[in-house]
Amino acid sequence: MSKPAETRAAVLVDYEKPLEIRSLPIPDPESQAAIVRVEASTKCGTDVHIWRGEYAAAGLSKLPLVPGHEIVGRIVELGRDRKVDALNRPLAEGDLVAWSYAWCGSCFWCTVARQPTACENARMYGWGPADRAPYITGGFSEYAYVMPRCNIVKVPDGLDPAVAASATCAFRTIIHGYEKIGRIETHETVVIQGSGPVGLYALAFAIQSGARRTVMIGAPEARLDIAGRWGADLVLDVQATDAAGRREQILELTEGRGADLVVECSGANAAFEEGMDLVRRGGRYLIIGASEPRPAAVHPTYFNLRQLTVAGTMSGDIPHYYRALTFLRDHQDRFSFGDLLGSRYSLEEVGQALAGMESMREIKPVIIP
Ligand SMILES: [Zn+2]
Ligand SMILES: [Zn+2]
Structure with a gap:
């Protein structure tokens, strides 16, 4: 050539x-x-x-x-x-x-x-x-x-080169995020907010990592169908449920504690605010999607009194590309x-x-x- x-x-x-x-x-x-x-x-x-x-x-x-x-x-x-x-x-x-x-x-x-x-x-x-x-x-x-x-x-x-291409932003960012927030344990419930490519990749990674339960919150239906097919234990349509109802279902799934790890991939401040109520005391919150220019309303005591670990990531370096591509090929x-x-x-x-x-x-x- x-x-x-x-x-x-x-x-x-x-x-x-x-x-x-x-x-x-x-x-x-x-x-x-x-x-x-x-x-x-x-x-x-x-x-x-x-x-x-x-x-x-x-x-x-x-x-x-x-x-x-x-x-x-x-x-x-x-x-x-x-x-x-x-x-x-x-x-x-x-x-x-x-x-x-x-x-x-x-x-x-x-x-x-x-x-x-x-x-x-x-x-x-x-x-x-x-x-x-x-x-x-x-x-x-x-x-x-x-x-x-x-x-x-x-x-x-x-x-497929097109699948590989999608690893080079969406998926490598997720790999980077999970690296920063720490490993997923086999007793843990992971909630993913947002059913776009980043959220769906986050779901696949959580399932493959052995999370005990995974929950996908998102829309529209076609994307939630993918989450269901891939093995999410609970799929919640944001257009058909409200925040209080979603919280109730997640508490029910976790003996009243809340999720061990919540991954925000939706970009909406409303999701961030809701996510703070879905994570258990002492749990972890990973922010990847947030992109709204306006500030969100979350009280600082959420972090200390509830002992949360919060991490944010964007982009990724070459190890994350390699791991994303390998994951896609293997699974x-x-x-x-x-x-x-x-x-x-x-x-x-x-x-x-x-x-x-x-x-x-x-x-x-x-x-x-
Ligand atoms: Zn991108
Ligand atoms: Zn530099």
């Missing part, structure tokens, strides 16, 4: 406007970089927020931009010194790979704290800008540029991960995919450039 000089890409030129198909240069890779042919990109809820311009004021997204940060691709060209993946396995043209964001490797968070996902100089995929090198750092493009600081991991054989017979994926769209149809996601018709649309 050899790389062409240019690639077609779906470019966001103006917030909330349809994306334009443009030709962008494919740079020659720097010594530690790589060029990949994008095999599949999946859409993340964050792509919708980026499209609306919600992160523009903070300077996070930069127009014009090629969106898409859940990507797997086949290597078409490796930089001179990029020879192995994160597990020291040789890399070659044609390998199907995923890659982490580019952490700087030299700030306090990268070196002392060893929390690269908090790196102050992180360079992320799908946030632009696409008008200067290396141009193609988003997944809604035929080719993508893997920056020198990105760790690369090979995608295991026998995994795809038990959990029908493909059910999370929506229709497949071409680059020209990225706008339709976005609309499908906004209306919740689609859980996770797939872009095949």
Whole structure:
């Protein structure tokens, strides 16, 4: 394989406007970089927020931009010194790979704290800008540029590239979250709030980890059906129940104590406020979805008097990518991960995919450039 000089890409030129198909240069890779042919990109809820311009004021997204940060691709060209993946396995043209964001490797968070996902100089995929090198750092493009600081991991054989792509944001974030909040014990009840891709992956991981009971709270029905099929012990539709009723059912399931671990994957403040009432005294609460700009109403005594452990995470580093991909490969017979994926769209149809996601018709649309 050899790389062409240019690639077609779906470019966001103006917030909330349809994306334009443009030709962008494919740079020659720097010594530690790589060029990949994008095999599949999946859409993340964050792509919708980026499209609306919600992160523009903070300077996070930069127009014009090629969106898409859940990507797997086949290597078409490796930089001179990029020879192995994160597990020291040789890399070659044609390998199907995923890659982490580019952490700087030299700030306090990268070196002392060893929390690269908090790196102050992180360079992320799908946030632009696409008008200067290396141009193609988003997944809604035929080719993508893997920056020198990105760790690369090979995608295991026998995994649908679209399923693998969905691991590179949603699932690796969950793996990171569970790592931070601590292991799930076999006597524990885990409540997941939110039945989007993050919530469903959180459910699969809790079940596979041996949780005694799992509860999924979410909507709409099609997503709750997946949770039921995957083995959730109790599925509660937020549209058909109220918070008091849900609490009652969870208390009943836990001899009146409440859940040992609650995982917030819904993004809504109402879920966070409700979750504080679902977790038992001395229990744990993991916050992953929260994204509302307004503050939530929770009294600080919830944390000390009830002795809660609360953790928040976002993103993930290369070990989380590796573990997410391995989990998907190993447990795809038990959990029908493909059910999370929506229709497949071409680059020209990225706008339709976005609309499908906004209306919740689609859980996770797939872009095949
Ligand atoms: Zn994402
Ligand atoms: Zn850093």
